[in-house]
Amino acid sequence: MSLRRFVLRRALSVVPVLFGVSAITFGLFHLTPGDPVSQLVALNPDVSAAEEARLRERWGLSGPVWRQYLAWLSNVLVGDFGRELRTGRAVSAIVWRRLPETVVLGLFGWTFAIAIAIPAGIYAAVHEGRLGDVASRVLALSGVSVPNFWLGLVLILVFSLYLGVFPVLPPSRLPLYHPETLRYLLLPGVTIGTAAAASVTRVLRTAMVEELNEEYVTAARARGLPERTVVFKHALRNSLVSVVTLAATLTAGIVAGSVVVESVFNWPGLGSEFVQAIDRREVNVVMAITLVTAVAVVIANFLADVLYAALDPRIGYD
Amino acid sequence: MADRHRVADCSRRLDRRNLLATIGAAGSAGFAGCGGQGATEPSESAESDDDGDLFPLSVRLETGGTDERIRMVELIAESLQQTGYFETEVETYEWSAYLDRVINPAYQDNGYLPSIGLSGTFNPHSFCNAIHNSANIGACCNLGGIADPELDELLDSARYGIEVVEDSRLRAETYDEIWRTLAEERYTSFTHFGVETAVTTADVHGFAVWPFPEGVLGYGLFSPQDEQVAWIDRERPAGDSDLADLTSGGTLTAAVSTNPDSFDPPHSSDTTSTVVQNLLFEGLVANDVEGNVYPWLAERYELRDVRDVDRTAYEGYMRSVGTTAEGAVDVDEQVIVRHPEDDPTADDEVRVLLPDDAREAAADGTYGMWFRYELREGVEFHDGSELTAEDVVASYGYYENSTTAPQTFDSVLAVVAVDEYVVDVYAQVPDAEAERELPGVYVLSADQIADVEKGSIDPREGVTPVGTGPFEFVEFADEEYLEVSRFDDYWVGKRGVAEAFEWFDGPDAFPDGPLVDAVEVEVVPDDATRAGALRSGEVDLTYDVASATLDEFADDDGFLVHAVASGGYDYLQYPVNVEPWDDPRLREAVNHLIPRQRIVDNVLNGWAEPAWTPIPRIARGAGTADYEALETAVRPLNEYDVERAEELLEEMAGEYDESS
Structure with a gap:
């Protein structure tokens, strides 16, 4: 199969995925008790049942769930993600404003994770069983085990409150592309990247240890190739296949993890928006962010598939 | 009955529950009611099997919202459980799910004991009508299905009608009658009244907090009706700040927990929106901290x-x-x-x-x-x-x-x-x-109203809000920050405060407007991050801080915790139409088992006041003719009193045996 057909097929498969994700999310959201109308007026003794009904009608929250879903879906198909219920503001505008913040944070987290994990994994594999390997494994295990909200708070405590090196709040007045932003990205980026770095280190080490015991490595060494070339050129490339698989899964984790990390660091991205939207029962915002997240995960998986073939010519596009 | 645990030893009775271990700093505070009455031996008949099927009575307490409220309900459940007369169960819900559940006319039929918190006002009506008037069954917030025609009439007559309008003494006496009726009928157990708090760094001088969250910034910065004004002085720490030392200028940075829904006053009802609108807009009149009305615009x-x-x-x-x-x-x-x-x-x-x-x-x-x-x-x-x-x-x-x-x-x-x-x-x-x-609206500009669509007086809609207030709008980034600066042509400033307000009798040193040049409001939803930003000095002020964190700030010289009795109250309501809760003795007994002082000391770390009467400090102006007399009459009915509770329950058990 040609690359073009492969891309086309994968792109088409996104449609049922998004349909499924949206239907499930919508259903779950409506199974959860509580809606924005009762949140807004429930504790207001002056609001009568008639006024509540009026609000519900105005916001399209009356009628059976399937009809609400179809109404929502038909709007989305023409590119209208609806409005935030409490404020009447367009949801797409909210998502577009928040998306870059989350992407930048995610990319930074990824870069951090890869920058740590690849050298650490290689080092551990090459020094298998020795002190460095044990240390990197212990660190990796802790990195996977530490919940990122906790890590985030500890980093704030140490670096912002005790040492005073970083501010607690992000620079709300700086544009995202300002070089200064890099400094503010450090703590949330490290928090978000730690678990990913730990997982990647572990997988890379295992794969690499395996590859280094393969006959072709012995053969390469026997031919007198420098150890550098053996490790970085031969073994590493073959080990990366499993890392790529993991990376696609971890992208979902990073997107999901950003929900917690953004809240802790007050980062104005999709994640903190998501938390508030759930809290306020803003169905349109929740649905839009869910779809964006789903698209991100699908794209990550797609990229992984493309990368497989690039890394290992034995893998074809089918 | 093997699982009844009746513990005579006082310290064990109160300490054995692990929830108390998590309570923190104030955990060592004294336990009200422990000692004489609390340590009575269980009566014989309660131990025996011949008290019929009524006891132990299954009680399901339900609640939602803050951790503090949940811990309060757990404490009440434990207090009931320890008498041996009750088998308690606590069910907690996520807040909006809980509201959906309890604000439903059929909820009362379940026979559960719901508990929520409401915010009151200076109006004494907000502490009795919403939760007792039969018109509010299935609405906010008569959760127990209380339908008492005499009480309904009494409630109406306290607020409406020419008699109470013309005779404030009569009005106060009518409220006193309501409080007495409520205390005797015990449809509801009020547990405690809230305290409004704000924390500032020691750079903020002269700050005071308003009894309701919406005034937390505007009131503290400039309120001649209470001779209240705050300023920033980063050179010397606040403490005994004196008007003689005031300095003008500087930017006050405040952290709030939620994004303002809208700057458009009638099209928002969330706290942060009112906090920021309060800086920009004014009304025809203003209230002082006791609820007295002063002419303003x-x-x-x-x-x-x-x-x-x-x-x-x-x-x-x-x-x-x-x-x-x-x-x-x-x-x-x-x-x-x-x-x-x-x-x-x-x-x-x-x-x-x-x-x-x-x-x-x-x-x-x-x-x-x-x-x-x-x-x-x-x-x-x-x-x-x-x-x-x-x-x-x-x-x-x-x-x-x-x-x-x-x-x-x-x-x-x-x-x-x-x-x-x-x-x-x-x-x-x-x-x-x-x-x-009646004058409870913000005065907006007719020109602006004519220009915009309803609900769009908001920078997100491209409209700059225009008011008469002491600050004018500068900049807003959605879910990030807001900046306002002192309005140079503020009418009070142009006339001078003494000239502007006939009623002003404060000191000459009192300034003619707010002293800070600008106010920045940062939106920081996470509680720990917000507290951290205050601790690191990135913000000067925040509010909405959990009581345990308040203690930490109160112990720190670099910070000031400002507190004032507020209108918030928590209550537990009885399903009065479901057996056996229709028996007033049962409600009386449970009410005596609510450890109000312990709730305040241990769950809220002292940042609240026990509700000995149903009326909090702030509503006493219009809501009682003689608060001391009311408290003397009503407080004994609300004290923690295990002996009296057991007496009542025993009486019920005895009757139940006879009839069956």
Whole structure:
């Protein structure tokens, strides 16, 4: 199969995925008790049942769930993600404003994770069983085990409150592309990247240890190739296949993890928006962010598939 | 009955529950009620099996919301459980799910004990009517299904009617009667009254907190009615700050927990929106910390007439309109009054009074009350235009069909401009709260109102909010920050505070406006991050801080915790129509088992006041003729008293045996 057909097929498969994700999310959201109308007026003794009904009608929250879903879906198909219920503001505008913040944070987290994990994994594999390997494994295990909200708070405590090196709040007045932003990205980026770095280190080490015991490595060494070339050129490339698989899964984790990390660091991205939207029962915002997240995960998986073939010519596009 | 644990030893009785171990700093505070009564030996018959099937009674307590409220309910459950008469179970829900669950007319039939917290006002009505009037079953917040016609009438007569309007003593006495009735009937157990708090760094001088969250910034920064003004001085730490040392200038940075929904006053009801609007907009009158009313944008006001009418008096001005399938009134205009006998959820047509007809009624002399407000001349909006009666009338009109319309048109009948600086405001019925309630709108600019769509006075809609307030809008980034700066042409500043307010009798050193140059508001939803930003000095002020964190700040010299008794209250309600809760003795017994002092000391770390009476400090002005007498009469009924509780339960058990 040609690359073009492969891309086309994968792109088409996104449609049922998004349909499924949206239907499930919508259903779950409506199974959860509580809606924005009762949140807004429930504790207001002056609001009568008639006024509540009026609000519900105005916001399209009356009628059976399937009809609400179809109404929502038909709007989305023409590119209208609806409005935030409490404020009447367009949801797409909210998502577009928040998306870059989350992407930048995610990319930074990824870069951090890869920058740590690849050298650490290689080092551990090459020094298998020795002190460095044990240390990197212990660190990796802790990195996977530490919940990122906790890590985030500890980093704030140490670096912002005790040492005073970083501010607690992000620079709300700086544009995202300002070089200064890099400094503010450090703590949330490290928090978000730690678990990913730990997982990647572990997988890379295992794969690499395996590859280094393969006959072709012995053969390469026997031919007198420098150890550098053996490790970085031969073994590493073959080990990366499993890392790529993991990376696609971890992208979902990073997107999901950003929900917690953004809240802790007050980062104005999709994640903190998501938390508030759930809290306020803003169905349109929740649905839009869910779809964006789903698209991100699908794209990550797609990229992984493309990368497989690039890394290992034995893998074809089918 | 093997699982009954009746512990005679006092310390064990109170300490064995692990939840107490998590309570923290104040965990060592004394336990009210422990000692004499608390340590009584269980009575013999309660131990034996012949007390029938009534006891142990299964009790399910339900709650939602903050961790503190959940711990409070767990403490109450444990207190009930330890008597051996109850098998308790605590169920907790996520807040909005919980509201959906309990604000439902059928909820009371479950026989569960719900508990929620509400915010009250200066109006004593907010501590009795919402939770006891039968009209509020299935609405907010008569959760127990209390339907007591005599009480309903008493509640109405305390607020409405020409008698209480004209005689504030009678009004206070009627409320006293309500509090006594409530204390005796025990439909509800009030547990505690809240404390409004704010934490500032020691750079902020002279700050004080308003009893309600919406005033947390505006009130502290400049409120001559209480001689309240705050300033920033980063050189010397705040403490015994004196007006003689005040300094002008600087930017105050505050952290708030939520994003403001809107800058458009009637189209938002969340706390942060009101906090920021409070900086930009002003009303006809202002309240002091005790709820007294002071003329503000109005130079003076008077009550010109009261008429003995009820809402059926408008019948002749009403028109019939249809209703929708959902039970909403199908009309685009604001419904000022709905005919009390019509019900849109049941009837196909209802009679309603619409704004034009309401003005006609008022002009014909059909109204409950008639107030006249004389505006100050020369008050400037932020856009340079002058405040006139037209702005006031347009503002009330702008509140029609808004988020906050139900509160406004609960009392307002019509608003009419008499001349350029005189406005008449009419109330629907004689209402003892009218002096505070009727002027409860922000005065907006008529020009701005004419220019924008309803609900879009907001920078996110490209509209800069324009008010008369001490600060003017500078910049806002959604969910990030807001900046306002001191308005140079603020009318109070131009005249001088003593000149501006006839009633002002404060010191000469009192400034003629806020002292800080600008206020920045950062939106920081995460509690720990917000506390961290304050600790690192990135922000000067925050509020909405958990009680355990308040203790940490209170112990730190670098910070000041400001607290004032607020209108918030928590209560537990009994399903009075379900057996055996229809027996007042059972409610009395449970009420005596609620450890109010322990709740305040241990769960809330002292940042609350036990509810010995149903009326908190802030509503005592209008809500009681003699608070001391009331407390003497009512407090014993609400004390933690295991002996009395067991006596009552034993009596019930005995009767139950006889009858079965």
